[in-house]
Amino acid sequence: xxxxxxxxxxxxxxxxxxxHGVSLQVLRGLNFTVAAGECLVLHxxxxxxxxxxxxxxxxxxxxxxxxxxxxxxxxxxxLVGAEPRQVLAVRRQTLxxxxxxxxxxxxxxALEVVMEPAxxxxxxxxxAEARAKALLTRLNIPERLWQLAPGTFSGGEQQRVNxxxxxxxxxxxxxxxxxxxxxxxxNAGVVLxxxxxxRAAGSAxxxxxxxxAIREAVADRYLxxxxxxxxxxx
Amino acid sequence: xxxxxxxxxxxxxGTEPLFAVRDLTRLYGPDKGCQGxxxxxxxxxxxxxVxxxxxxxxxxxxxxxxxxxxxxxxxxxxxxxxxxxxxxxxxxxxRRTLLRTEWGFVEQNPRDGLRMGVxxxxxxxxxxxxxxxxxxxxxxxxxxxxxxxxEIDPARIDDLPRTFSxxxxxxxxIARNLVSSPKLVFMDEPTGGxxxxxxxxxxxxxxxxxxxxxxxVVIVTHDLAVARxxxxxxxxxxxxxxxxxxxxxxxxxxxxxxxxQLLVSSVLQP
Numbered sequence: 001x002x003x004x005x006x007x008x009x010x011x012x013x014x015x016x017x018x019x020h021g022v023s024l025q026v027l028r029g030l031n032f033t034v035a036a037g038e039c040l041v042l043h044x045x046x047x048x049x050x051x052x053x054x055x056x057x058x059x060x061x062x063x064x065x066x067x068x069x070x071x072x073x074x075x076x077x078x079l080v081g082a083e084p085r086q087v088l089a090v091r092r093q094t095l096x097x098x099x100x101x102x103x104x105x106x107x108x109x110a111l112e113v114v115m116e117p118a119x120x121x122x123x124x125x126x127x128a129e130a131r132a133k134a135l136l137t138r139l140n141i142p143e144r145l146w147q148l149a150p151g152t153f154s155g156g157e158q159q160r161v162n163x164x165x166x167x168x169x170x171x172x173x174x175x176x177x178x179x180x181x182x183x184x185x186x187n188a189g190v191v192l193x194x195x196x197x198x199r200a201a202g203s204a205x206x207x208x209x210x211x212x213a214i215r216e217a218v219a220d221r222y223l224x225x226x227x228x229x230x231x232x233x234x
Numbered sequence: 235x236x237x238x239x240x241x242x243x244x245x246x247x248g249t250e251p252l253f254a255v256r257d258l259t260r261l262y263g264p265d266k267g268c269q270g271x272x273x274x275x276x277x278x279x280x281x282x283x284v285x286x287x288x289x290x291x292x293x294x295x296x297x298x299x300x301x302x303x304x305x306x307x308x309x310x311x312x313x314x315x316x317x318x319x320x321x322x323x324x325x326x327x328x329r330r331t332l333l334r335t336e337w338g339f340v341e342q343n344p345r346d347g348l349r350m351g352v353x354x355x356x357x358x359x360x361x362x363x364x365x366x367x368x369x370x371x372x373x374x375x376x377x378x379x380x381x382x383x384x385e386i387d388p389a390r391i392d393d394l395p396r397t398f399s400x401x402x403x404x405x406x407x408i409a410r411n412l413v414s415s416p417k418l419v420f421m422d423e424p425t426g427g428x429x430x431x432x433x434x435x436x437x438x439x440x441x442x443x444x445x446x447x448x449x450x451v452v453i454v455t456h457d458l459a460v461a462r463x464x465x466x467x468x469x470x471x472x473x474x475x476x477x478x479x480x481x482x483x484x485x486x487x488x489x490x491x492x493x494x495q496l497l498v499s500s501v502l503q504p
Contacts, residue, residue: 017492018499059481061488084467084481085276105441105463106434120445 044225098166176207282465338411401432
């Protein structure tokens with residue numbers, strides 16, 4: 001199997017200058033690879049740095065050291081130290097991130113929110129709309145909500161709109177941060193199907209799943225993130 | 235792994251910058267103004283400049299767009315023909331032409347960017363006329379089309395801007411700038427003077443236009459939410475210097491510099 005992402009000796013430290021310069025070492029010495037069609041599940045108690053790892057891989061957090069290499073447009077690209085425009089190109093084409101939280105943009109209707117990743121890749125509006133509507137239907141978002149901005153939707157509805165957006169296009173590498181948290185059984189089942197489809201299409205998945213049944217249903221391998229001393233002040 | 239292998243250029247990204255700034259400096263006093271600013275901007279890229287009042291954001295913007303000569307440093311622009319032009323080595327006439335054609339400038343106060351004594355349609359047509367379009371029908375058609383694009387009722391084409399609300403005036407100013415298909419647009423707190431409800435509409439409009447027209451933008455704002463929504467990357471200024479720069483999400487979610495951490499943590503979450 002071809003690896004799509006390779007992580008070497010990754011470290012993440014937060015230095016809180018406004019709080020007496022406290023330094024928190026959250027990740028260190030992380031090594032793993034994920035291949036096409038494979039799902040790596042992050043394992044460890046709350047505070048072990050699972051979400052921090054996903055945000056570091058996505059570029060929201062700045063690594064303290066190590067290497068994150070990703071297959072992008074047929075070549076290996078080093079994300080640690082990459083230019084913002086390179087990271088954005090990777091986010092457009094290669095690296096997807098699905099969380100349970102939707103970043104609401106005022107005035108933009110749910111349907112547009114879902115279509116955006118496809119439009120950014122240059123899909124036609126017709127194609128994007130067809131796929132977006134199919135996903136919203138599968139995730140049980142009533143049609144009367146599609147043209148409304150999700151700001152006023154319930155938490156669960158916003159989460160499902162965000163899931164539709166996350167699965168709108170195929171991602172060679174996909175980061176999943178508790179995508180099924182607080183979903184009812186039917187909708188969690190739909191997300192499991194979508195994950196299965198992404199995997200069958202050759203995506204490499206890295207995910208956090210709180211629910212044990214779901215975790216066991218999707219995991220090929222686990223990354224143990226439990227550390228003896230998680231964080232220490234200096 | 236070799237050094238060359240470590241940073242391969244990403245495909246699908248323009249490989250040559252549009253705008254190159256080196257060591258740009260103008261000081262009015264110790265740490266007043268801006269100093270040592272360098273960056274490259276690529277086609278379609280949106281750069282946000284953030285920082286508190288007096289940090290040098292506006293001085294930097296005036297230096298970037300040719301309004302005020304620097305003490306030292308250079309600003310270079312790659313024009314539509316692909317030739318590099320040194321902004322402050324160019325003649326006044328060349329600079330003016332650039333600002334009227336390939337560049338745009340959206341002022342914080344629309345009254346500074348509009349001609350208040352002529353109609354909305356004439357405001358939109360002005361750049362086209364400067365480029366030699368004389369046909370009345372064409373100018374009129376462009377006016378109607380752009381009013382529609384910025385969500386102003388085309389029936390208002392003959393009205394004076396002073397009869398428009400603040401939000402409409404700002405949208406008219408944007409239309410007036412974009413009609414000449416610029417490659418690079420400077421914006422100085424474009425949503426600064428507007429009500430929040432009007433801001434959202436303007437931001438949504440700007441986001442769409444930036445993507446459709448593949449505009450490179452330098453936007454000065456003190457509003458981090460506006461920066462998050464519009465900017466690909468940020469430069470944080472403090473006391474005339476850039477203290478931190480990088481991907482917008484990273485600067486806002488994981489700021490490194492003590493000042494940026496203070497700035498980000500000081501924002502009230504509604």
